[in-house]
Amino acid sequence: MTRLTPTLTLAALLMASGAAVAQTELMLWHMEQPPHRVERIQVLIDEFNAAHPDIVVRQEPQNWGEIYAKAPAALAAGNAPDMLFAIPDFVPILKELGAVQDVGAFVVTLDERHDLLDSAVASYSYDNGVWAVPLYNMAMSLWYHRDMFETAGIAVPSTWTEWLAATEALTKDGVFGIGLPASKGLYTDQVIYTFMANNGASEIYNADGSFAFDTPATAEAYAMAAAMQQFSPPDSAGWFWGDAEACFASRACASIVQFTTITTFDTQGGGNAAALGVAPIPRADGQSDHATIAYANAVMLLADDAEKRAAFETFITWLMEPAKYGRFLNMEPGLFLPVTADGASAESFWANPMAQKYRSQIETMIANSANGRLFGFTGGNTFPSIAPISGQNVLSEVLQAVVIDGADPAAAVAAGQARMEEIAQ
Amino acid sequence: MTGRLLLWGGIGFFLVIIGLPFWWVVTGSIKDPAEIIARDPTMFPQSFTLQHYAKLLAASAYPTYLVNSLIVAVSTAVLTVLLAVPAAYAFFRMELPFREGMYRAILLAYAFPGIIVLIPIYGFFAQLGLIDSLVALVIVNTTFALPFSIWMMRSFLGTIPQDIEEAARMDGAPTPVILRRILVPLLLPGIAAVAVFAFISSWTEYIFASILILSDAQRTIPVGFAGIIGQYQIDWGLLLAGATLAILPVVIIFALIGRTFVAGMTDGAVK
Amino acid sequence: MTSAPVPVRVARRLSERRLAILFVAPALLLLAVTLVWPLILALDLSVRDVRFIGQSGDFVGLANYADTLNSTRFWESAGRSLIWVVGNAVVQTALALAAALILHQRFPGVQIARVWILLTWIVPTVVVVIIWRWLLSNSGGMINPLLVQSGVINAPVGFFASRESAMTTLILINAWRWFPFVTLMILAALTRIPADLDEAARMDGAGRWKRFSRITWPLLQPTLAVLLVVGTLLSFNVFDIIWLITAGGPSAGTQTLPVLIYETAFRGYEMSQAAAMSVLTGLFLMVFAVMASRGMSREAGP
Numbered sequence: 001m002t003r004l005t006p007t008l009t010l011a012a013l014l015m016a017s018g019a020a021v022a023q024t025e026l027m028l029w030h031m032e033q034p035p036h037r038v039e040r041i042q043v044l045i046d047e048f049n050a051a052h053p054d055i056v057v058r059q060e061p062q063n064w065g066e067i068y069a070k071a072p073a074a075l076a077a078g079n080a081p082d083m084l085f086a087i088p089d090f091v092p093i094l095k096e097l098g099a100v101q102d103v104g105a106f107v108v109t110l111d112e113r114h115d116l117l118d119s120a121v122a123s124y125s126y127d128n129g130v131w132a133v134p135l136y137n138m139a140m141s142l143w144y145h146r147d148m149f150e151t152a153g154i155a156v157p158s159t160w161t162e163w164l165a166a167t168e169a170l171t172k173d174g175v176f177g178i179g180l181p182a183s184k185g186l187y188t189d190q191v192i193y194t195f196m197a198n199n200g201a202s203e204i205y206n207a208d209g210s211f212a213f214d215t216p217a218t219a220e221a222y223a224m225a226a227a228m229q230q231f232s233p234p235d236s237a238g239w240f241w242g243d244a245e246a247c248f249a250s251r252a253c254a255s256i257v258q259f260t261t262i263t264t265f266d267t268q269g270g271g272n273a274a275a276l277g278v279a280p281i282p283r284a285d286g287q288s289d290h291a292t293i294a295y296a297n298a299v300m301l302l303a304d305d306a307e308k309r310a311a312f313e314t315f316i317t318w319l320m321e322p323a324k325y326g327r328f329l330n331m332e333p334g335l336f337l338p339v340t341a342d343g344a345s346a347e348s349f350w351a352n353p354m355a356q357k358y359r360s361q362i363e364t365m366i367a368n369s370a371n372g373r374l375f376g377f378t379g380g381n382t383f384p385s386i387a388p389i390s391g392q393n394v395l396s397e398v399l400q401a402v403v404i405d406g407a408d409p410a411a412a413v414a415a416g417q418a419r420m421e422e423i424a425q
Numbered sequence: 426m427t428g429r430l431l432l433w434g435g436i437g438f439f440l441v442i443i444g445l446p447f448w449w450v451v452t453g454s455i456k457d458p459a460e461i462i463a464r465d466p467t468m469f470p471q472s473f474t475l476q477h478y479a480k481l482l483a484a485s486a487y488p489t490y491l492v493n494s495l496i497v498a499v500s501t502a503v504l505t506v507l508l509a510v511p512a513a514y515a516f517f518r519m520e521l522p523f524r525e526g527m528y529r530a531i532l533l534a535y536a537f538p539g540i541i542v543l544i545p546i547y548g549f550f551a552q553l554g555l556i557d558s559l560v561a562l563v564i565v566n567t568t569f570a571l572p573f574s575i576w577m578m579r580s581f582l583g584t585i586p587q588d589i590e591e592a593a594r595m596d597g598a599p600t601p602v603i604l605r606r607i608l609v610p611l612l613l614p615g616i617a618a619v620a621v622f623a624f625i626s627s628w629t630e631y632i633f634a635s636i637l638i639l640s641d642a643q644r645t646i647p648v649g650f651a652g653i654i655g656q657y658q659i660d661w662g663l664l665l666a667g668a669t670l671a672i673l674p675v676v677i678i679f680a681l682i683g684r685t686f687v688a689g690m691t692d693g694a695v696k
Numbered sequence: 697m698t699s700a701p702v703p704v705r706v707a708r709r710l711s712e713r714r715l716a717i718l719f720v721a722p723a724l725l726l727l728a729v730t731l732v733w734p735l736i737l738a739l740d741l742s743v744r745d746v747r748f749i750g751q752s753g754d755f756v757g758l759a760n761y762a763d764t765l766n767s768t769r770f771w772e773s774a775g776r777s778l779i780w781v782v783g784n785a786v787v788q789t790a791l792a793l794a795a796a797l798i799l800h801q802r803f804p805g806v807q808i809a810r811v812w813i814l815l816t817w818i819v820p821t822v823v824v825v826i827i828w829r830w831l832l833s834n835s836g837g838m839i840n841p842l843l844v845q846s847g848v849i850n851a852p853v854g855f856f857a858s859r860e861s862a863m864t865t866l867i868l869i870n871a872w873r874w875f876p877f878v879t880l881m882i883l884a885a886l887t888r889i890p891a892d893l894d895e896a897a898r899m900d901g902a903g904r905w906k907r908f909s910r911i912t913w914p915l916l917q918p919t920l921a922v923l924l925v926v927g928t929l930l931s932f933n934v935f936d937i938i939w940l941i942t943a944g945g946p947s948a949g950t951q952t953l954p955v956l957i958y959e960t961a962f963r964g965y966e967m968s969q970a971a972a973m974s975v976l977t978g979l980f981l982m983v984f985a986v987m988a989s990r991g992m993s994r995e996a997g998p
Contacts, residue, residue: 033652034660035484063652066635069749069962073544073636076750077551093965097750174464183856184945233834237946238856242659246835250462268458268661391963393943400947404858423964428904435798436809442872443815449838450827462836508726511719519716527720529989534731535929536981538954540961541974544749545734545741568730571723573926584888600715629820631936647820661830668823675818683811687880 024311026057026303029071030085032331033061040331048318055311068093068391075099075302082303083312087295088123088377089390091131094300096384101301102129106313114320115341120296123374126382132298133316136329136336139294139369140194143248144255146277148175156279160198160224163282167231170254177231179253181239182403188239188396190293191257193375195221197291199284202373204389204420205381211424214417220284222409226402237404257281259295260365262334262358278361280368294372296339322346334358337369385424394419447672454478454665461661477666481653486641487670490649495674497559497645498627501566505574505623506616508567513578514604518590528579534572539632547636557639565637566627574619581615582608614688621686628675646671735978742971753968760972770973772948773956774980777932779863780952784931785924787871792878797908799879800886810883817876825940828869832856859949862942866950870937874930878923885919886912925988929981953977 028045032038038061045057060081062070068090074080075097084094094100107130110116120134142156149156152170157163167177181188196202201217229236233247245261247253249269261269265276280290301312319328320340326348329336333354338344344366349355355362375395376386398416401407407415453461457472481487515521516528546565547556555561585608593603609616631647638644644652650667653660679686742760746753764770799810816824831837832855840852856862889912897907935954938944944951944959951959953973961970 035480035653039484060640061652062639063635063648065651066648069543070636070639072749073547073551074556074639077548077556079551079556079639093748097748099750182946184943184947234852234854234857235832235834235837236857237854238829238833238862238942242661243833243835246462246659246661246833249459250464250835252464252835268462270459388964388966391965392959393963396945397947400945404946432798432801432803435794436803439795439798439813443813445838446827446831447815449831453830464835466836466838466841468838508723512723515716515719519719520713521716521720522713527724529986531727532926532929532989533982533985534727535926535933536985537735537978538933538935538957538974540935540954540958541738541971541978542731542734544961544967545737546730548737548749549734564726564730568726571727575723576922576926600712625818628818631821647822650820650826651822661836664826665830668826671823672819676815679811679814679818683814684807687807687810687814 023054023056024307026055026083026308026311026315027081028057028059028083028085028299029062029067029081030059030299031062031064031067032085033063034332037061037331040327044319044324044328047324048315051318052314055314057315072097080302082301082308083315084300084302085135086132086298086300088298088374089387091124091298091300092382092384092387094302095127095131099302100131101304101309102131103133103301104130106316107133110317110320110340114343117296117339117369119294119370119373120298120339122380123296123377124298126380132300134296134298134339135316135319136297137294137339137369137372138259138297138335138337139365139372140190140257140259140281140292141365141368142255142257142279142281143261144277144279145248145251146275148251148254149277156277157282158280159282159285161285164224164227167228167255171231174252176233176247176253177255178228179239179244179247179256180225180228180232180236181244182229182232182237182396182399183239184393184396184400185240186390186393187241187244188399189375189390189393190295192222192225192395192399193293194257194281194291195225196375197293197373198281198287199224200287202291202375203378203381204375205383205386207381209383211417211420213420214414216410219410219413222399222402222413224284225399226409229403237400260335262354262361263332266354266357273357273361276358276361278364280364280371290368290371292368292372293374294369295374297336323348325349326351330355334362334365337362337366383424385420388423389420392423394423450665451669454662454669456662458660458662461665474662477660477662478670481663481666481670485649485653486644487646487649487667489642490644490646491670491674493559493643494628494645494647497562497566498624500559500563501570501627502620502624504563504567505570506620509571509574509578509619510609510612510616511604513575513582514608516575517579517582519600528575531572531575534569539569543633543636546633550637556637557643559643561637562627562630562634562645565633566630567623569630570623570626574623577619577622578612578615581612581618585611614685617682617686621682625675738971739975741968742975744968746968748965748967751967756968760968761976763969764972764976769948769956770953770976773951773953774977776863776950777952777954780867780934781928781932783863783867784871784874785928787867788875788878788927788931789920789924791871791875792882795875795879796882796886799883813879814876816873819873821873821936822940824869824873825937829941832865856942856946859947862946862950866938866941869941870931870934873937878927881919881923882916885916889915921988925985928988929985932981 030041032041041059045059049056071080071084071094080099091100107116107121110133111121116134117137120137121130124130124132124134144156148170154166154169157166170177181191196218199217199221201215201221204211204213206212233252244256244258245264248256248261249264265271281292283290299316301309303309319325322342325338325340325343326346329338329343329349330352333352338349343349350359376382376390394416397419398412401412401415402409452470454477455473455475456470457474460467460472516524550556550561589607590603593607629647631651634645635648635651638648650671653663653667743755743757744753745756795813799806799813831839834840834852843849844852855865893911894907897911933954935958938950938952938955939958942950944955957970957973960966960973
């Protein structure tokens with residue numbers, strides 16, 4: 001009897017470990033390549049894997065510049081990941097390929113548990129489905145140097161008239177009142193959209209799929225952006241992501257419009273939290289509310305497999321629990337905002353030293369993000385042509401026509417709509 | 426007198442346009458973040474920090490990228506030489522049907538934008554299971570280096586007097602032996618040139634490497650470097666450190682063999 | 697001088713032919729498989745209606761080609777490519793010729809100079825991009841302050857703020873990156889010019905310019921001609937430098953054909969259209985290359 005017990009125990013152990021070896025593998029591709037973000041994601045993945053022996057999650061960071069070509073190619077070749085992070089305009093193409101799973105039911109559960117931001121869910125809800133689970137949000141605000149405004153005796157602008165005057169007054173002695181991009185790229189698209197949204201021109205589609213871009217409100221927005229451009233540094237026509245923040249951190253720009261500038265300000269711009277001001281982007285004089293652009297980043301489920309779906313739901317549910325969610329968001333403190341109500345008050349979110357140091361700024365950012373929306377993804381009015389329109393930066397093209405070629409805003413906007421119609425065919 | 430003036434003026438000009446940008450980059454990589462983006466940039470660093478390098482090496486897989494780049498580049502160089510030398514000899518000396526036509530056609534390989542073969546190659550490699558492997562990169566890089574390498578090799582062959590070969594042939598030596606024993610040693614400078622050309626082309630290739638490689642463990646330096654640039658922000662210090670490290674290996678290699686390479690190319694006709 | 701009887705010579709000839717084929721086969725096989733086959737697939741893509749990878753499109757005949765030939769964007773990009781190629785050829789040849797002539801002289805450090813002239817060529821393109829984007833920017837970039845201090849300009853400028861300056865700046869950056877390799881090729885050709893020719897001319901009292909134009913330049917012609925053809929092809933297809941710095945902007949000012957093709961394929965989600973554009977572009981370049989090399993071989997002789 002005594003000799004049998006160890007053998008039986010061993011056998012039992014072997015069988016148990018054999019059963020545990022049947023793991024579900026989940027491959028995650030995301031585009032958060034900066035090393036510290038990759039590190040934080042790995043920490044969370046390791047924790048999850050340890051707590052869930054039947055699931056193994058792996059990450060493979062990719063590059064935003066490459067992924068638009070790479071993901072469809074990988075899908076066609078059969079080596080696509082199971083989970084793929086996305087921004088709204090990345091989804092329609094993959095959805096056309098039939099590669100994206102409907103996660104509507106899951107999102108409803110998460111919404112009940114954590115109260116998801118409506119605009120975040122709206123960006124992924126169309127065609128009778130929800131095509132990704134919102135994970136983290138970004139919204140643009142106006143960032144400014146408090147001391148510069150105070151020295152010049154200027155109040156933080158709230159309307160366009162005030163904004164134009166303030167920016168002009170600040171532009172002197174090698175300092176530019178504002179740093180606005182005028183390049184052909186996603187950043188410029190986003191900034192110009194904040195002008196449009198703040199003049200009531202936030203829809204580029206009508207409900208029937210025709211274009212609503214060519215309106216006086218849009219033209220006015222472009223005129224305002226062009227007027228503000230004269231107070232921007234001369235190289236802004238070549239700006240991509242980091243340039244605005246570099247200008248701000250070096251104090252060559254008194255203000256910029258960006259998702260965040262906290263990390264750059266902290267490491268490259270002196271890091272004096274009291275001097276960093278953030279405000280809602282000024283609205284046109286006739287508007288009652290401020291508006292902004294909000295980019296909800298989300299995760300798509302690509303694997304068409306019941307087991308993987310269950311594993312996916314387990315993973316995301318785990319991730320969005322307040323205790324972990326805050327740490328996830330803080331892979332880049334001061335940039336990624338919660339998409340859940342309980343995430344906004346989670347201790348794990350505020351426990352981060354950067355979050356504490358810039359608490360008031362981040363709270364303002366979160367407040368601003370409530371008014372955020374995204375062109376082409378305003379809940380229901382989403383059409384497949386938004387992908388090539390966004391991909392080819394038509395909004396930036398129109399701005400460049402006005403700023404660089406000196407075209408009349410109304411004419412440029414009309415030409416822009418013609419271009420959109422051409423693309424939509 | 427004007428001759429010397431022109432000469433030194435010219436030397437100075439090239440020194441400035443080549444040396445200065447790199448000076449700024451390397452000194453920038455050890456500056457404090459604030460000094461890098463300062464409105465009044467500094468010619469000589471006012472600060473000193475190794476934080477960018479520390480962050481680069483600790484937090485990213487740069488050493489892995491370096492090893493991958495080296496493996497791919499060396500393999501490409503070797504494969505290109507192995508394929509180009511016999512091919513060039515055949516085009517130059519040997520009896521081949523459609524010789525001239527084929528030779529011209531090879532250089533036409535460069536007439537097409539590389540992008541358009543990108544997707545078919547991806548699909549094709551996927552079927553062979555070569556996606557996310559360094560082998561795929563070696564194949565692609567060799568393909569693009571080959572036409573020009575064959576051309577270079579052929580012109581090197583042209584500098585070797587025909588009598589050496591004739592003499593060996595009179596002695597009854599078969600062609601492969603001639604190639605191996607006699608020509609190859611004479612061709613070493615040319616071979617070195619082809620090897621370096623293939624190495625550098627492979628070292629700097631970005632587009633195919635970015636699409637054919639999926640996982641971080643197989644990435645090469647140009648792709649890894651592009652990844653550090655990040656989507657919403659730029660850490661200039663990290664970038665400048667990355668740039669310096671991306672240049673360092675080839676600089677070291679060139680410091681060691683550069684002279685031989687250039688000497689081989691420029692020592693004139695072999696007598 | 698025949699040493700072997702006829703049948704042996706014939707046999708040797710045949711086996712020589714087989715050997716020749718064996719020698720070229722591996723190289724040609726690689727090129728056929730990784731270049732020719734994908735080109736054929738691209739050709740197939742161009743006569744279908746495929747929007748993005750993974751779709752199988754219906755056959756549409758030459759519709760994509762017609763669209764391309766009728767599109768103003770295509771021809772405008774072609775024009776820009778022409779400017780790009782000519783600009784690069786001029787700047788690179790000028791720089792490379794100057795550098796090669798200098799490196800052909802004797803001066804202390806010339807051996808080292810010959811090696812390190814290659815520095816900008818051995819650097820990965822993404823690094824070149826970062827270097828110049830930083831140097832030309834208004835935040836921390838060195839070029840603007842230098843130009844202002846030395847009085848060349850009054851205030852900092854944006855190098856990519858207008859179409860013309862963006863194209864010019866990109867050409868200069870691209871030339872900076874590629875001229876060393878051309879330098880080496882020209883230097884190699886220079887060293888093959890017998891030194892005694894030049895010496896004799898100098899003895900006869902011929903001035904520097906005369907020696908260059910009468911002796912050096914004509915003897916360089918063949919090399920320069922080949923470099924021009926190959927250089928044009930390579931330079932035409934440059935994509936990453938332009939894409940990573942201006943993305944074809946501002947206002948399409950630097951949208952050359954490769955940039956247009958990439959954007960059409962991967963941002964506009966029109967793969968078949970892009971394939972048609974590539975095939976047409978390739979055809980233009982092939983015609984150019986064939987005509988140019990015919991012209992060259994006529995001049996160069998056997």
